[in-house]
Amino acid sequence: MAVVGAGPAGLLLSHLLTAAGVDCVVVEARSRAYVEARLRAGILEQPTVDLLRAAGVGERLDAQGLRHDGIHLQWPGERHRIDFPALTGRSVWVYGQTEVVKDLVAARLAAGAPLHFEVSDVAVHDVGTTSPRVSFTDAGGTARRLDADVVVGADGFHGICRPSIPAALARTWERGYPFAWLGVLAEVPPSTDELIYAWHPDGFALHSMRSPSISRLYVQVDATERIEDWPDERIWEALQTRLGLPGWTLGTGPVLEKSITGMRSFVSSPMRHGRLFLVGDAAHIVPPTGAKGLNLAVADVAVLAEALLEFFSSGSQTLLDGYEQRALDRVWRATHFSWWMTSMLHTSGDGFDARLQLAQLQQVVSSTAAATVLAENYTGLPHALVGGPR
Template sequence: MTQITTTDVAIIGAGPAGMLLSHLLAAQGVESVVIEARSEAYVASRIRAGVLEHSTVDLLRSVGLADRLEAEGEEHRGIHLQWPGERHHIDFVDLTGRSVWVYGQTELQKDLIAARAAAGQRIHYEASDVTPHDPRTASPSVTFTDSDGRAHRVRARAVAGCDGSFGPSRAAIPAEVVNTWERVHPYSWLGVLADVAPSTDELIYAWHPDGFAMHSMRSATVSRLYLQVPNGTSVDEWSDDRIWEALADRLGHGQDGWTLTPGPITDKGVLPMRSHVRTPMRDGRLFLAGDAAHIVPPTGAKGLNLAVADVGLLAPALVDLVRRGDERLADAYSDTALRRVWRCTHFSWWMTTMLHTGEDPFDARLQLSQLRWVTTSEAGATGLAENYAGLPIGF
């Protein structure tokens, strides 16, 4: 027998987008049920983004989710841009009055889980065969099987697909109404976590003839570092010693007295670099948010922030839809969200192509010229700062 549940909004996906959406809806008296294919432990431990835009932090503050962020996160004024022999600081606060925060997605996820647990949020983890139904009616639903093998149907007035690029939500939109734009870059990132204090005060983005490198951090005792590698690279090809040697070379160990301190590597992974935008972000009463609709390369630190911006727009649209029967914000949601999606997609592409090296020496000269312009022109630096620190959610 199928267990029937009725709610205002069925949310597919319990990552940051889905959990934040449930929190925003609850603050306006709108009920939701969250359905997640993975376990709670898996969702909570995924190592993803670590830089939060000014607008993201403002939204989290406004709904009471920033206490631990402000106590344990790190506010950064800007970033360093580097190439051999030169390093320049881009100060976002001086240029735009907006900062960014370093706070890992795993930490934000903990905050969201704690907040929703305290509120009694209904969440079904380890759900299988999750399927949205009847999105073009006023009564859509989601069916799934729980971890004990029981069949469920959640009847709702709207469905939010926050289940990533491989979830069922995007597949539920008919192919004949979907447009897809994609760019696959000819390189990947080898990312590592290391139990060592960061060797830098703020993120370093480094252009180098051997390939891009980045020094980021997750806390005062954990560093996050990246190396550009060819597509198809296996982590088995990179020993810890080889990783630290490449990082030291590309990040400029010894340059102007700066040193890179190595430490125990606790995690390695290879991340392909691609841009993907899928439109529209709505079909009837099925709404997509986050990676279900778009993916950007991580160079511009936009993935998590775009997901937050999506649900920041989607929440009031769903409140109006289910509480007042007002469809105006819901009708505008896809177009409004996509303006920011495409702006961030362009910025991510711009940062990626400026910093990642290839085989063409002509391209390398263009990249260095662009880096010199960005670091010496107030207009160039301001453009980078405005985009990196983040435009207003509904710009």
């Protein structure tokens, strides 16, 4: 089997299959240093943590990850906590995607399994047949060919796998947002025990963290803003205003990194064409408000790994034939949740929308039923929402 892409989805899938005795080769255009350093998601759902532990790659997660049993919802003058265990019996963990990737790369190398970084000229061939293949040039300049039973595209939105599906079969759904997140990584201990999601007339703000000494913070900005127009002082001023609460102080410190990230929702179908299967960002993207991106990729992997193991052990394609529907059921649920959180917390300059957002926030913090819906989705739905292929 061939996997294109050494992000968390491709690495986890290859790890699960290799552990079960399936030969699997992973190819990645970037360097190991790059994939282990790129900042992405930082919140792991309960089902994601459970799977990583079961796969034998949860040791550092358990030692260094920060378990959070809730989040805070805030608007000017008020802050309310949503208690996840009380509502669902589940929690989430703060553990960066970079750390997950490091754990999976280390596990694959320790197993002596094929993992090629810095490859070029990657292409997939004959994916509509039962004999697909992947061609590439390795880091040493040697042209290689992988003949595989299955090819998995885990190469992200800009990868080569999704475009290899015939355009006549492809369908996409997309929603753009007129705002973006300006994020900073700051060398300062977090000023909160759990994440703060803050609605403010000036725009949304989020206080998160990466470790007991590193804070991760975001402010809503217009999608056309440039990072050069946001010196550190302006960022801290916006954060102080939007996260401010009587009796609470936001700590500040040196900004280590800062960037602006656009926001959109994107879902592509099919997620399977012949013997090519897509996972993660190759098939779908969600805005980061609901902390779903990495977790959705892991859910895809959980469903596809089960189907592939059935196929390689018995030859049955029953679960493979149901992969897309089982995956998309969860993708659309998570896409809705991410859209809902984004719509509830980001200001648009419309006074009517602002009143609706505040009414929604007040309902969530005052209604056990509404708070439970948020907690169930935030901590993670089951990886497969249906009993089998339909």
